[in-house]
Amino acid sequence: MATIDVAAERDDGGDPVLEVENLHTQFPTDRGVVRAVDGVDLTIESGEIVGLVGESGSGKSVLAESVVGIVEEPGEIVEGDVRFDGESLLAMSDARRQAVRGGRISMVFQDPMNSLNPTLTVGEQIAETVRLHQDVGESVSLPAELKRKIVGAAKNGDAWRRAIEMLEAVEIPEPEARAADFPHQFSGGMRQRAMIAMALSCEPDLLVADEPTTALDVTIQAQILEELEGLKDEFDTSILLITHDLAVVAETCDRVNVMYAGEIVERAETEALFADPQHPYTQGLIASTPQLDEPDRDLQPIQGNVPDLIDIPYACHFAPRCPEAERECFEIEPEFRPVGDSDAPGDGGTHEAACLRRGPDGERL
């Protein structure tokens, strides 16, 4: 029996790190219940970068906050599950949940100034995270591999040295000198790198990055995304990358989930999504976004706005803005089904959309 357990523990390549199942997260307000996440399924396999895209107000950040456990009160998860490494985060004890979320899941936000402490040097903050993580490693039963890593880090020297290594890993020049700087002495791009260093310093299995480069100029953004990809390999971290920027997704992600008004409407390998977008919302998003390879193409904005998530009276949330909507779209809840050309590169039958008017093999219904 013991050998089976060990083998099962070691052989975890390709298993989902994160499984979000039928998740509903809501905020009660004076005006009614905001259904910010309204029945979302989403999976991240080990070693993947998975994108989550959609217009402002579609519920991306609330989904991320639900995964990381920082939904703002009185908001709460009212239905569904979030499983990490096969184990329900919602069902586990508070202590264990805190240990898992503190040690194995990290989050990076758009504005690092809100997450970095202005009164501590950057090095001190990263070192503190390293120390905290070492404590977690002692007090909780973690997989053997992770424990080895933690013990390794401790042996490597103190937390300060580890902090400098992390700053070096995210390519902060002169990391030893810069570790003694305060956050305001860093440029925007460097602060974002420092945030990523801090998030990765506990060697998480999952990094949730919510618009990590949106505030930065395009060149720095590209550099940081490239680094994120490198760090993913170096630290063996899976990444959920949230953005409203399709170009970022195209550059960085293995798979993409498109979110609209609290729901996922399409998911596919990145290549298949861009080569053959299926859901009218995804098609609208792509048509309204400048593409690197066709910078001169006319942009077609999607008509209308993301609806108020308080009371959506129609079955397909996109129906009122959809050029192809018919009466049934307002009445019948669309289920996910395979769409597009399953023989196309990168498809492999994993391209799915929730639209009554789409079927397999590029069928228009």
Ligand SMILES: Nc1ncnc2c1ncn2[C@@H]1O[C@H](COP(=O)(O)OP(=O)(O)OP(=O)(O)O)[C@@H](O)[C@H]1O
């Ligand atoms: N604390 C809160 N109280 C009430 N409603 C909230 C709260 N936080 C988020 N919402 C609502 O949930 C919905 C989804 O918001 P969310 O921030 O997740 O969107 P988003 O897709 O991340 O948008 P953006 O691209 O602008 O970041 C919005 O209607 C928002 O007003």
Ligand code: NI
């Ligand atoms: Ni957001």
